[in-house]
Amino acid sequence: MRTAGLDIGSRTVKLVVIEQGETVLTRKGLTSHDPLEAARALMEGVNYDTIVATGYGRHLLKEHLDCPVISEIKAFALGAKAIYPTCRVILDIGGQDTKAISLNEAGEMSKFEMNDKCAAGTGRFLEIMAAALGYTLEEFPKAALSAGRFEKINSMCTVFAESEVISLTAKGAARPEVALGIHRAIVSRSTTLLKRIAPSGEVFFAGGVALNGCVETLIAEDLGRPVFVPPDPQMVGALGAALHALKSGGREDATP
Amino acid sequence: MSDYTQMWSDLGLDLKGHDALLSVLGGAYQDIFLSQKNRPEGMKYFDFVMSEVHGLRIKELMDAKAQGRIVVGSYCVFVPEELILAVDGVSVGLCAGAEFNFEGAEEVVPRNLCPLIKSAFGFKRGLVCPYLEASDIVVGENTCDGKKKSYEVLGPMVKDLYIMDLPQMKSGPGRALLKEEYAKFLTRLEEKSGRKVTAESLKKGIATVNAKRQAVKRLAELRKADPAPISGLDALLVNQVFFYDDPVRFTASVNTLCDELEERVKKGEGVLPKGTPRLVISGCPMAVPNWKVPFIIETSGAVIVGEESCVGERGTRWLTEAQGATLPEMLDAVTERYFNIDCAVFTPNPSRIDHVRDMFGRYGARGVIHYSLQFCQPYLVESGPVETALEGSGIPVLRLETDYSQEDMGQLKTRIEAFVERIHQG
Amino acid sequence: MSRTVEPLINDEYTGGPPTKRVLARLQEKRKEGRKVAGVYCGYAPTELILAMGISPATLCAFSNATIEAAETVLPANLCPLIKSSYGFIITDTCPFYGLADVVIGETTCDGKKKMFELITDLKPTWIMDLPQVPDQEEAITNWTAMIRKLEGFLETTFGARTTDDGIEDSIRDINRRNAMMREVFEFAALRPAIVGWREMYDLTFLAQGSSGKDMEPVLTEALRKLEERRDGGYSYGPAGAPRVMVTGCPVGGDAEKVFAIIEEAGGVIVALDACSGFKPYMTDTAEGTGDPVRALAERYLKIPCSCMTPNARRLTEMTRLIEKMRPDAVIDVVLQACHSFNIESHKVGEHVEKVHGLPFLKIVTDFSLGDVEQIRTRVEALLESC
Numbered sequence A: 001m002r003t004a005g006l007d008i009g010s011r012t013v014k015l016v017v018i019e020q021g022e023t024v025l026t027r028k029g030l031t032s033h034d035p036l037e038a039a040r041a042l043m044e045g046v047n048y049d050t051i052v053a054t055g056y057g058r059h060l061l062k063e064h065l066d067c068p069v070i071s072e073i074k075a076f077a078l079g080a081k082a083i084y085p086t087c088r089v090i091l092d093i094g095g096q097d098t099k100a101i102s103l104n105e106a107g108e109m110s111k112f113e114m115n116d117k118c119a120a121g122t123g124r125f126l127e128i129m130a131a132a133l134g135y136t137l138e139e140f141p142k143a144a145l146s147a148g149r150f151e152k153i154n155s156m157c158t159v160f161a162e163s164e165v166i167s168l169t170a171k172g173a174a175r176p177e178v179a180l181g182i183h184r185a186i187v188s189r190s191t192t193l194l195k196r197i198a199p200s201g202e203v204f205f206a207g208g209v210a211l212n213g214c215v216e217t218l219i220a221e222d223l224g225r226p227v228f229v230p231p232d233p234q235m236v237g238a239l240g241a242a243l244h245a246l247k248s249g250g251r252e253d254a255t256p
Numbered sequence B: 001m002s003d004y005t006q007m008w009s010d011l012g013l014d015l016k017g018h019d020a021l022l023s024v025l026g027g028a029y030q031d032i033f034l035s036q037k038n039r040p041e042g043m044k045y046f047d048f049v050m051s052e053v054h055g056l057r058i059k060e061l062m063d064a065k066a067q068g069r070i071v072v073g074s075y076c077v078f079v080p081e082e083l084i085l086a087v088d089g090v091s092v093g094l095c096a097g098a099e100f101n102f103e104g105a106e107e108v109v110p111r112n113l114c115p116l117i118k119s120a121f122g123f124k125r126g127l128v129c130p131y132l133e134a135s136d137i138v139v140g141e142n143t144c145d146g147k148k149k150s151y152e153v154l155g156p157m158v159k160d161l162y163i164m165d166l167p168q169m170k171s172g173p174g175r176a177l178l179k180e181e182y183a184k185f186l187t188r189l190e191e192k193s194g195r196k197v198t199a200e201s202l203k204k205g206i207a208t209v210n211a212k213r214q215a216v217k218r219l220a221e222l223r224k225a226d227p228a229p230i231s232g233l234d235a236l237l238v239n240q241v242f243f244y245d246d247p248v249r250f251t252a253s254v255n256t257l258c259d260e261l262e263e264r265v266k267k268g269e270g271v272l273p274k275g276t277p278r279l280v281i282s283g284c285p286m287a288v289p290n291w292k293v294p295f296i297i298e299t300s301g302a303v304i305v306g307e308e309s310c311v312g313e314r315g316t317r318w319l320t321e322a323q324g325a326t327l328p329e330m331l332d333a334v335t336e337r338y339f340n341i342d343c344a345v346f347t348p349n350p351s352r353i354d355h356v357r358d359m360f361g362r363y364g365a366r367g368v369i370h371y372s373l374q375f376c377q378p379y380l381v382e383s384g385p386v387e388t389a390l391e392g393s394g395i396p397v398l399r400l401e402t403d404y405s406q407e408d409m410g411q412l413k414t415r416i417e418a419f420v421e422r423i424h425q426g
Numbered sequence C: 001m002s003r004t005v006e007p008l009i010n011d012e013y014t015g016g017p018p019t020k021r022v023l024a025r026l027q028e029k030r031k032e033g034r035k036v037a038g039v040y041c042g043y044a045p046t047e048l049i050l051a052m053g054i055s056p057a058t059l060c061a062f063s064n065a066t067i068e069a070a071e072t073v074l075p076a077n078l079c080p081l082i083k084s085s086y087g088f089i090i091t092d093t094c095p096f097y098g099l100a101d102v103v104i105g106e107t108t109c110d111g112k113k114k115m116f117e118l119i120t121d122l123k124p125t126w127i128m129d130l131p132q133v134p135d136q137e138e139a140i141t142n143w144t145a146m147i148r149k150l151e152g153f154l155e156t157t158f159g160a161r162t163t164d165d166g167i168e169d170s171i172r173d174i175n176r177r178n179a180m181m182r183e184v185f186e187f188a189a190l191r192p193a194i195v196g197w198r199e200m201y202d203l204t205f206l207a208q209g210s211s212g213k214d215m216e217p218v219l220t221e222a223l224r225k226l227e228e229r230r231d232g233g234y235s236y237g238p239a240g241a242p243r244v245m246v247t248g249c250p251v252g253g254d255a256e257k258v259f260a261i262i263e264e265a266g267g268v269i270v271a272l273d274a275c276s277g278f279k280p281y282m283t284d285t286a287e288g289t290g291d292p293v294r295a296l297a298e299r300y301l302k303i304p305c306s307c308m309t310p311n312a313r314r315l316t317e318m319t320r321l322i323e324k325m326r327p328d329a330v331i332d333v334v335l336q337a338c339h340s341f342n343i344e345s346h347k348v349g350e351h352v353e354k355v356h357g358l359p360f361l362k363i364v365t366d367f368s369l370g371d372v373e374q375i376r377t378r379v380e381a382l383l384e385s386c
C-alpha cells in the first residue's frame, strides 16, 4: 500500500509518500495565504491509496478532502519513532509553535508541552530577528556561531525583542554578538519546555528550526545532553501522518 | 421575545453595547449548543432560560424588587445563598465570561489580570450587565489578590459594595473568622432587606439550596454512564444557570432533565458513542459565555463527564447539614459547609487533589484537563502539584492556560487532540 | 557639587551588594551557635524571633539568574521576586536559605502563599495566616494568636524559650533601632540631599534582621557622618536635581536598575517607600502594655502593604512621607505580575497627583534588563516635567 502524509504548517506544507516502509517521495511548498491551494499544488500528480493530514491547517483539509487527521504532536511522535526508534524526547520548533514531546518505553506519547500563544522563540521569531539584523536565514546561525561573546536579549516578545535588537545595534553592539544572543534566547525558551516534561535523555530535534546549526549546538550545550537532528527535519510530521495512514488503512479517524 | 428595551434603559444599560453583547451571545449559543446532536429534550428549558437570560429573568428580578425583595449579586461560591434566601432575597451570580469592553476595564485595572475580573469591569463600565445593575447589594469577598484589590476599585462604581473577609488557611481561627463574617453578613442582609432572619426562614433557605444542589448532584451521578447521556457542554450550562435562575424552578427543571437521562441510561443511549474518551475538567470557574475549552474538547472526540470547578462540583458537592433548631446552630452548619470548599486561594489545599482523583475514578474518566485562566496565580501555581500528583497515580493530565480570546483556538485544539490521542493509545 | 566623603558604612563590603555584608554577619551569628530563621516578608515579627535568640534572614531574592530554573515549575506569570527566590532554592544556590534552619512565611500574596506549598518539604516551614482587613477587631486577635503560634513552633523546633518580659525588652530594642533609622531618614529630607539611595539602602537592608544593639554602633557612626556632611555643606547629586520618592514593591538586586536609571537621568532619590526601604522602620510598637504580643500584632498590622484591603494607610503614610521628604515626583515600582501593588497603583497615582499635585509614574518591571531603555525614556520625561 502507498500512503501519504500531508503536514500543513503555518509557514510550509510538506508531503511524504511511503511504500513498504520506504519513503518514495517528499515535497515541500510554502503555505501562503491559501493553504488549501498550496496543499493541492503539492499533491498534484501524486498517487497514493490513503492520505492523513496533520499540522495547523489539518482541519481545512479534512473538510475539503474528507481525509482523516491527527495532531502534529502525534505525527511528530510517530515520525520520530520511525526514524530513531529509541528516542524518547522530541523537540519540534516550527514556524509558529514549539513543542516538546516525551515518549514512554513503548514509544507512545506520554507528555507534551507547547509554547503559549505568542510566536516567541519559534521559527517566525528567528526570521524577524534575522531580518532586523540584516542577515539571510542561512547567514544568521553562522554569524551567531562566529561570535565569541553574546549580547543578552531579555525580551521574548517578538515586538519588544525587535526593538531591543535595534537599540543594541544603535548602541554599536556587534551584529554577530546580538545574533548569538537571539539564538540563546530561543534556546532557553525551548529547553524550559523540555525540562518540564523530560528531564533527561537524548533529544530528537525536528522542525524547520532544526536546520539552524547554532540552535542545535546551543541546545546540546544548555542541556548537557546529545541532540540528534534527522536528515530532513521538516518532514518528520508528514512522515508520521503517512505512517498513521498505513497503520489505520485510512479508515480509522483518530480525532473525529 | 418581548421587548425589554424600556426595562433595560430603566436599569441604565447602554443599549447599543448591550445589543452587541446579546448578538454575540446568541450567535455563540447557536453554534455551540444548538448544533449538538442527540440533545436531551430537557435541555429545552435551559435553552429558554438562556434566550431570556437578559429578558424574562431580569423582569422577574424587577418584579421581586417591586415586592420589596432585595437582589444580591456575588462573585464567588463563598457567598452563602442560604442566608440571602433567609431574608427572602434573590441571589445572582455576577461572574462574567466574555471578552467585552476590556479596553474600558484596562483604564482602571491592570491588563495582566485574570479575564474573569477584567470581564466584570468591562461589563460594569460598559453598562451591559442587567444583573449587576439590578443588584441592590454586591458582595465582594477577599479571595484572590486580583479580586480583593479590584473590589477597592469597584466600590465607588456600584450602589452598595459589601466586602466579606475570608481566611486563607483552614485553621481554627480561620473557621472562627468565616463564622464571624457570615454572622456580619446576615446582619447586613437584615438591614438591607428590612427583614429579620428567623430559625424558620433560614431553615427554609437551607432546604431550598440543598434541594438545588441535590438536583445537580443527581445530574452528576447520571453522567457516570457510558455512553454519557448528556454532553459536558450541556451539563456545564446547567451548572451555569444554577447561579441565575429561580432556585425552585431550577431544581424542578434539573430533576425533569434527570428523569429523561435516567431513561436514556436504561436504554444505553448517549450523546456520543460508547467508548468515547471521557475527561474530567478541573480548575478555574467558567462563567457564561465562556464555553471555549469544553467546546473544543467535545469537538475533538472526547466527552466531559465532570467539572471540578466552582461552576461544578466544587461549588455544589457539599450540602448544608440540616442540623440544629436555633439560628446560631444553623449558622454553624452553614459555616462548616462552606469551610470545606477547596479553592486554590487556600494554603495548603490538599483535598482538591483528592477530589479530582476521586472524580476521575467515579466517572470512569481517562484523563484530566487542568484549566487555568491566564494570570490566575492560585490555580496556575497549584496546577503543577496537581499534575505531578495525578500523573504519579497514572492519570493523564493536560494543563491549559487560556483567556477569553479566540486567538489560541488552533493551539488549544492541537493540544487537546493530541491529549485525546494520548489517551486512545493508552 | 558633590565631593567624595566617607561612606556611612565603611567596611570591606562598601560599594558592593549589601547582601554580602548581611551574609557575613549571619555567618558569625551562626558560628556563635545561634539558629537562623528565613523570613520572606515585613510581617515576620522580628522582635519575637530575636527575643528567642534566633536570627532572622531575609530570603527574598532579586536576581534574574535563577528565574529560568524556577519557570520549569512555576508559571511564567508570577512576580520575579517569588520566581527568583524559588529558583535559588531549587538550584540550591541561596546562601541565606542554606543558613536557615526554618522558614517562616505569611499568606500575603497569592504567589508567595502558593509557592510556599512547594517548599514546605525541604525545611521546617511555618506559615502564618495573615489577616487581610487590618482594621477589624478579629484581625488583631487572629494575628496575636498567629504570633503566639509562631512562638510555639520556634519553641518546639529549637527548644528556644522567651518570656513576655523578654519580648518586651526586644520591643524596646527594636523601637530604639527604628528611631535611629528615622533619624537617618531625617537627613535624607534635607535640601539639597546629602545622602544617596545606595547608602540608605545599605542601612535599611542591614537593619532588617538586626537587633537595636547590633545596629547601634553602625547607626551612631552613620549619624555622626551625616552631621558632618550637613555641617560641611556637602550635597549629593547635581545641584537642583529633582527629588524622587520611589514607592511600591520591594526593590533590590537586579531591580536596582530603576534606581540607577533615576540617577542617570539626573534625579536624586530621597525616599524609599517599600519594605526594602523605609517601611519597616516607620512605626513603633507600644511599650509597657502588659501584653507585648498583642502590641506586636497591632504594630505589624499597621504596615501599609498592598496585600491589605482597603489599604488606606498606604495613602496616609505616603502623605506623611511626602510632607517630610518633599519629593518633586513619585515613581511607583510594580514588579511584573504582582497583582496587589499593580491594582493599587491606580489609587496611589490619583492620590499623588490630586492630593499632592506631584507628577507620578508607574513602572511595571521585572529583573531582566530588556526594558531599561524604555524605562529610561519614561523616567527622563517625568523628570523633565518636574
Ligand code: SF4
Residues within 6 Å of the ligand: B075, B076, B077, B078, B143, B144, B284, B285, B310, B341, B343, B344, B345
Ligand atoms: S475559584 Fe475560589 S475565588 Fe473563585 S469562585 Fe471558586 S471559591 Fe470563589
Ligand code: SF4
Residues within 6 Å of the ligand: B114, B115, B116, B117, B143, B144, B145, B146, B147, B284, B285, B345, B373, B375, B376, B377, B378, B379
Ligand atoms: S479565576 Fe483565579 S484570578 Fe480569576 S477571580 Fe478566580 S481565583 Fe481570582
Ligand code: SF4
Residues within 6 Å of the ligand: C040, C041, C042, C043, C108, C109, C249, C250, C275, C303, C305, C306, C307
Ligand atoms: S511588600 Fe508586603 S508582602 Fe512584600 S515584604 Fe512587604 S509586607 Fe511583605
Ligand code: SF4
Residues within 6 Å of the ligand: C079, C080, C081, C082, C108, C109, C110, C111, C112, C249, C250, C307, C335, C337, C338, C339, C340, C341
Ligand atoms: S512583590 Fe507583590 S507579588 Fe511579589 S512577593 Fe511581593 S506582594 Fe507578592
